[in-house]
Every structure is written in C-alpha cells, then in structure tokens.
Amino acid sequence: MFLINCPYCGERDQQEFKAGGEAHIERPKQPTELSDDEWAEYLFIRKNIKGVQFERWNHAHGCRKWFNMVRDTSNDEIREIYKMGEKPPSQ
Amino acid sequence: MLKYNAVINQEISTNDLIVKEICPVIKINLRGKTREFFTSVGKCLNMILPTEANTSSSSDQLTAIWQSPDEWMIVSNEIDNNDTNTSKLNELLFNNISKTNLGAVTNVTDQFVQLEMKGKNIYDLFSSGSPFNFEEFKERKGSTTQTILNNIDVIIHNKDQNYVNLYVRRSFANHLFDWINDYVSKL
Numbered sequence: 135m136f137l138i139n140c141p142y143c144g145e146r147d148q149q150e151f152k153a154g155g156e157a158h159i160e161r162p163k164q165p166t167e168l169s170d171d172e173w174a175e176y177l178f179i180r181k182n183i184k185g186v187q188f189e190r191w192n193h194a195h196g197c198r199k200w201f202n203m204v205r206d207t208s209n210d211e212i213r214e215i216y217k218m219g220e221k222p223p224s225q
Numbered sequence: 226m227l228k229y230n231a232v233i234n235q236e237i238s239t240n241d242l243i244v245k246e247i248c249p250v251i252k253i254n255l256r257g258k259t260r261e262f263f264t265s266v267g268k269c270l271n272m273i274l275p276t277e278a279n280t281s282s283s284s285d286q287l288t289a290i291w292q293s294p295d296e297w298m299i300v301s302n303e304i305d306n307n308d309t310n311t312s313k314l315n316e317l318l319f320n321n322i323s324k325t326n327l328g329a330v331t332n333v334t335d336q337f338v339q340l341e342m343k344g345k346n347i348y349d350l351f352s353s354g355s356p357f358n359f360e361e362f363k364e365r366k367g368s369t370t371q372t373i374l375n376n377i378d379v380i381i382h383n384k385d386q387n388y389v390n391l392y393v394r395r396s397f398a399n400h401l402f403d404w405i406n407d408y409v410s411k412l
Contacts, residue, residue, distance in 0.1 A: 143279060144278060
C-alpha cells in the first residue's frame with residue numbers, strides 16, 4: 135500500500151487507483167503496413183522492467199482522470215507524476 | 226426514471242450518529258470545460274462552479290460539488306415535491322448546455338441516493354472503512370471528496386461540523402446502509 139499524488143485531487147491511497155500499463159507507446163502511423171509480428175509487438179509486448187518505468191494510472195475511485203507516473207518498480211518509489219499530454223521528464 | 230422511490234425505508238438514530246435518506250432531491254451531473262460553458266452555467270444557476278479540487282459552492286437553492294476538473298454534480302438544497310419526473314432545472318441546463326454543444330447534462334437524481342449523516346461518530350465510521358484521510362476534510366466546511374467506503378464508491382460533502390451528505394449509487398445504497406447499521410450496533 136502506498137500513497138499516490140493525483141495531479142487533480144491531491145494525495146490519495148493506492149486503493150483508489152488502477153494501473154493502466156506502460157505509458158508513451160505510440161500507435162503505428164500505418165498499421166496496415168505492419169507484419170503480424172510487428173502488430174502483435176505493438177499490442178502485447180511490454181518492457182516490464184525492474185527499475186524506473188513510465189506508466190499510466192487512472193484515479194478510478196476519485197476524479198476518474200488518467201495521468202502518467204514515473205515509478206521505480208523495484209521499490210514502488212514514485213519519482214514523478216505528470217498529466218496526460220505533458221512531456222515526460224528526461225530519464 | 227424511477228419516480229423517486231426511496232431506497233432506504235429505515236433510519237439510524239443513536240446519540241452519536243443519525244443517518245437517513247433525503248428523497249427526492251434533484252441531482253444533475255454537469256460536464257464541460259470551455260469558457261462559454263462556465264459562462265452559460267453561471268447564468269443558468271446564478272452561481273459559479275467551484276474550480277478548486279475537493280470543494281463545493283452553494284447558493285440558496287443549489288450546491289455544486291467538484292468531481293473532477295471538468296465535472297460537477299449539482300444538487301438541490303431542497304426536497305422536490307413535484308409529482309412529475311421532469312425538472313425545470315434539468316430542462317434549463319439541457320437547453321442551454323447540451324443543445325448548444327457546450328457540455329453534457331445528465332439527470333442523475335435516481336442514480337444517486339443521498340444520505341444525511343449527523344453526529345460526532347461519522348468520521349470514526351468513515352475511517353473504519355475508507356482509506357481517505359479525513360483530518361483536513363472535517364475541518365473545512367464545504368469540502369467534498371470522492372472515495373471508497375467499505376469498497377463502495379461514494380461522494381461525501383461536508384455540510385457543517387459533524388454533518389455530511391453522502392451520495393452513493395442506488396444499487397449499493399442498501400448494502401452500505403447495512404454496513405453502517407452493523408457499525409452502529411458495535412458502538
């Protein structure tokens with residue numbers, strides 16, 4: 135259990151949030167030109183790294199807004215939180 | 226529409242906690258984000274929507290509860306004794322906001338059940354079933370929050386000291402009330 139600082143509502147308990155997977159995955163500009171493997175990679179393959187990861191989160195039981203989070207998956211330390219559409223902090 | 230049937234037909238009344246459903250009360254969900262939207266809502270309601278998170282604003286007849294940066298719940302301060310299912314407020318907002326494509330207006334009168342809760346034990350009750358920190362909330366009259374209580378989504382509005390209005394989805398209302406009743410039985 136840890137606290138997450140929603141950029142809209144303020145600090146709330148993790149129970150109120152839902153994780154939305156890896157952030158900043160760009161949709162291919164020409165999906166029809168991709169091979170099945172490339173399309174599957176875009177849809178299903180995630181880095182799932184141990185360490186600092188860029189993620190999407192949703193304040194599901196609060197304002198229901200999506201936002202981005204930089205989180206260290208090895209110790210759950212939240213490095214940064216920023217709104218959707220804002221540029222990610224440099225790694 | 227469900228013709229404003231009350232969901233909870235009983236009342237909790239102890240020395241330290243009083244809980245009862247207030248019904249029927251008009252509730253309208255309002256969504257929008259443009260300047261024109263704010264202007265038009267201001268003219269319709271004769272009040273300004275709160276833009277600060279977790280706050281509310283009130284006039285004589287209405288209360289606007291902040292739900293997200295582009296969403297509010299407008300609640301009537303009075304019981305609606307109208308026999309019909311139409312609401313003048315809803316029609317006014319619908320004609321000025323929805324029809325002009327400035328935002329979205331949804332009548333959620335029947336979707337949410339309003340529980341009036343009074344007494345010095347309400348925050349002990351909340352703390353036993355919610356992860357939200359009520360320390361600042363209970364000191365600020367007019368503050369609001371959306372959180373979970375006994376794993377049920379709720380909206381809580383601080384009306385006054387030891388006096389809150391709690392909004393819960395209709396289908397969860399009985400379960401939440403039973404849970405509150407159970408808490409009271411252990412006091």
